[in-house]
Amino acid sequence: MNIIDELEWRDAINQQTDAEGLRELTNEKSISLYCGVDPTGDSMHIGHLIPFIMLKRFQLAGHKPVILIGGATGTIGDPSGRQSERSLQSLEQIQANVEALTEQMKKLFITEGDNQIRMVNNYDWTHKINVIEFLRDFGKNFSINAMLAKDVVASRLDSGISFTEFSYQILQSIDYLHLFKHEDVQLQIGGSDQWGNITSGLDLIRRKEGSESKAFGLTIPLMLKADGTKFGKTAGGAVWLDPKKTTPYEFYQFWANTDDRDVVKYLKYFTFLTKEQIDLLAEKVQTEPHKREAQKTLAEEMTRFVHGEEMLEQAKRITAALFSGDIKELTVDEIEQGFKEMPTFEAAKETKNIVDWLVDVGIEPSKRQAREDITNGAISVNGERMQDLAYELSEGDAIGGKFIIIRKGKKNYSLVKIV
Known part of the structure; x- marks a missing residue:
């Protein structure tokens, strides 16, 4: 199956600049393609994964992906999907984010072999361009009218957009031109909000390299959940x-x-x-x-x-333990993961009657209610039902010396930290 056919079956294509031309090209030969991410943070979230998983699909089909980390564009800020200006991060923070994202990408996508995914940083070529070169060699190829018509800019005209963010599409276009000339990249992919930036890059390639240049753009659909809310x-x-x-x-x-x-x-x-x-x-x-x-x-x-x-x-063990109530099989690390969002209390390192302890910690509102729940078998300590009103809880009951897990009823868990 041609890679484009597979992407269509997976409903993973939103727009293409030349669908038939790209299909023919991918049938003829192995192509290089790229997708970029800006280092606005020190980690990607699952929304970022979608275009990069598409890169991986191209790799598995025999093509040669390039991952671009936006060390330069990240200093500017992509206006896509925003109604206000980004707060600019320090260059030191951006570099730290670049390093973190690079390691994350390597872990996820870099594999051994001849068809290895390549990684580049657009700071490497962008920082060499001075302002005169930027205006003469690149700015002259962009029409203000065309830039204003791009959705990402048009949506910001009422609320306002700085020249800095307005110029973002020029910087991203320079990336595509550079990769087209030096890495033989013929396809850029991205989210649906990147359509304007991608087509700007294609326009620049054709102005600088000739109208017959074989370069293409492809975007993926905006991912929404069935209830209409944003995915991720x-x-x-x-x-x-x-x-x-x-x-x-x-x-x-x-x-x-x-x-x-x-x-x-x-x-x-x-x-x-x-x-x-x-x-x-x-x-x-x-x-x-x-x-x-x-x-x-x-x-x-x-x-x-x-x-x-x-x-x-590990995730499956935590899931199974919470479903079965067999908490004692979990490690301290697994407890911290599984109970991260559950009600958390603290208890001192002392021996105390179970009834008093439950009230003092705050799990039970009164001793009467605590005695009633224990007698009825509604209280479990570390997965074991507790019905002994005289039981003395101590530090020895804590898993790893750190946690005691109380379950009240079938599903109401509480995490008690021993401090």
């Missing part, structure tokens, strides 16, 4: 690829909780499963939705891809 956001914020920002367990749970209406779309977009495998899972969504097999597969594929097999197994 939760009540706690973005779902990050950095395990320090979003733990592997939280990452796994995000995908496992996917709506039935979205799961097949996400399997197509994000995983490398075959059409036959996805069609089978799609059928099970219809016939056996209660088993959530498609969601489990999606969660496993994505957690394995981003965090590796070991962290996937």
Whole structure:
């Protein structure tokens, strides 16, 4: 299957500058293509993954991807999708972000072999251009009227846009021209909000290199959930690829909780499963939705891809322990992951009667209620039902000397830190 046919089956194409021309080119030879990310933070989130997974698909089809880290464009700020100016970060912070994103990209996408994904930083060629060269060699090729007509700029005219952000599309166009000339790149891909920047780059290539230059642009659709909200956001914020920002367990749970209406779309977009495998899972969504097999597969594929097999197994262990209540099998690290968003209390390193302890910690409102819940078997300590009103809780009950897990009823967990 041609790579363009596969992307169409996966509903992963929004716009193309020349659909037939790109199909013919990818049939004829192995091409180089690129996608960029600006270092506005020290980690990508899952929304950033979509175009880069597309790069990976091109690689698996025999093409040669280039990942661009925007060390230069990141100092300016892409106005796409914003209604106000970005706050400029210090050059030191941007460089720290460049280094963090580079390591993240290497972990996710760099593989051994001749068809290795290449990485570049646009600061390497942009910082050599002085202001006179910028205006004479590049600025002369851009019409203000055409720039104002781009959606990303037009949407900002009422609220205002600085010359700095207005010039962003020129810098990104210079990137495409540089890669076209020096890395043989013939295709730029990006999100739907990048269409204006991509077409500006193509215009610059044709002005500088000739109207017959074979260069193309392709964007992916805007990802929305079935309820119309933006993909990749939760009540706690973005779902990050950095395990320090979003733990592997939280990452796994995000995908496992996917709506039935979205799961097949996400399997197509994000995983490398075959059409036959996805069609089978799609059928099970219809016939056996209660088993959530498609969601489990999606969660496993994505957690394995981003965090590796070991962290996937850890996320599954936490999930199983919380479902079964077998908490004692978890390590301290796994408890910190699994109970990160659950009610948290503190208790001193002392021995105390279970009834008094539950009230003093704040889990129970009164001794009467505590005695009633214990007697009725509603209280579990570290996964074991507690019905002994005389039991003395001590530091020895803490898992790893740090945590005691209280479950009240079937699902109400509390994490108690021993301090």
